[in-house]
Amino acid sequence: MKNLTLIEQTCHCGRTNSAGKLLTLAACCVRYLNDFENTPAPDAESLMRSRYSAFVMKRSDYVLATWHASTRPASVSTDDDAKWLGLDVRRHTMTDADHAEVEFVARYRISGRGARIHELSRFVRDAGRWYYLDGEPR
Numbered sequence: 001m002k003n004l005t006l007i008e009q010t011c012h013c014g015r016t017n018s019a020g021k022l023l024t025l026a027a028c029c030v031r032y033l034n035d036f037e038n039t040p041a042p043d044a045e046s047l048m049r050s051r052y053s054a055f056v057m058k059r060s061d062y063v064l065a066t067w068h069a070s071t072r073p074a075s076v077s078t079d080d081d082a083k084w085l086g087l088d089v090r091r092h093t094m095t096d097a098d099h100a101e102v103e104f105v106a107r108y109r110i111s112g113r114g115a116r117i118h119e120l121s122r123f124v125r126d127a128g129r130w131y132y133l134d135g136e137p138r
Helices: 030-034 044-056 060-065
Strands: 083-096 099-110 113-126 129-137
Touching: 030 044, 044 060, 044 083, 044 099, 044 113, 044 129
Parallel strands: none
Antiparallel strands: 083 099, 099 113, 113 129
8 A cells, every 4th residue: 555645645533625625734724733833723513523633643742732731631541442433513603702512433443443522612712723622512
């Protein structure tokens, strides 16, 4: 199998452009993961998608950095045995100027068994940056 570059590989989050073509990692989530300080996600949905990509890429540093300080755990684990299979964003709703919700389903396989996370995630904009606040399983 060919080793694809960031310019060639499609993004893990599954985001598409206006023509329905999958975006590459370089054009999508990696810019946020690699430069969070200077390139924060512009909205809650983009942040949620980049956090999914961070789990796929085993980037717990990014997951923690984008978790709001008021609810952030001391550490987070990215399961090395999990094989992430896809993300379905069901809806993205702004609840006011600085709060948003994103409902999603993330599918993965662990030890050969399929599983999924279905969550309504809440996000807050603090000092101009979006952060994950908490989530409610669905």
